[in-house]
Amino acid sequence: MSNSTTAAFAGLRDTIPLTVGTTPFAIIFGALVVSAGLPPEAALALSTIVFAGSAQFISISLIGGGAALPVIWLTTFVVNLRHALYSATVQPVTKSWPLPWRVLGAFWLTDECFAVFERRMQTAGAADSLPYYLGSAVSFYLNWVAWTAVGAYLGNLIPGVATLGLDFAMVATFAAIIAPQLKALTPVAVAATAGAVALLAQGLPYKLGLMLAALAGVVVGVLLDGWRRRLAAEEAA
């Protein structure tokens, strides 16, 4: 086997735990789209074209809640902003790739593929990084799309899928992501602000409340950061 083939298989193999771990979410996502009254093709299109788990889940509640297009697009942008940090982190290695591969590779830069690739960067640097990344990303992508289809078409067959409470999967996952981060004053204040504004702004049209709440939370975080910096500067003086 050539080095490239070996690297591609290594990428695939290192991604397996995450591929398996996200499979239930792909199935639930597919079924959830159908339970929201949308066609199964919408689930497949979202997984194939957008390929961003948390943004995909949020889009269902936005579309189902009658959000306007700019709100859907802007929310997707904000939810995925963290990927800019991933893009910056992998850039020193990906800069050696030909441009077409960089254009294509950027499409697959999910949380999962980034986590796997970043570990590889630490141990192997840029060596065979393109085939490794492709092995990781393509296998993860195909698995996500395939199980989305299974969930969507199975969900279509199950009567009463809308009453199963599949939407709770997203709520539980997000709660589980947030909770461990609430160890310091700033993230607690950010969460409390965002949560309170989200409740108060619930009645706003086009689901604008979500954007407003997120913005309020980030503003409080930035203010607290500034306040802490000033405090540290005064103590040092």
Added chain:
Amino acid sequence: MNDFLWAAILGMFVATYVVRASFIVFGQKLRFPPAVVQALGHVPVAVLTAIVVPEALMPGGQFDVSPGNPYLVGTLVAGLVAWKTRNILTAVLVSFAVFGAMRWLL
């Protein structure tokens, strides 16, 4: 699939892709001011909480802060288990079991 869905999905593709492509495709010509990077750090908690809180406290649009609200209890269980175990999958599974039991038994 109507035009609205296609427009939503294609716009979501653009909104996702430009962020991922930023540094990989456009390289070092891009620079983030430190203040922006720091603000970005607050985005995940703010966005995710803004989604979770209304879903947990107002399932179906009705305000419900009772122990009989499976969304609220399930969310608290998910948060608590994740906080204790640091394992998201465990937290989701346990909270889903609690949520399911409350939905079908109560």
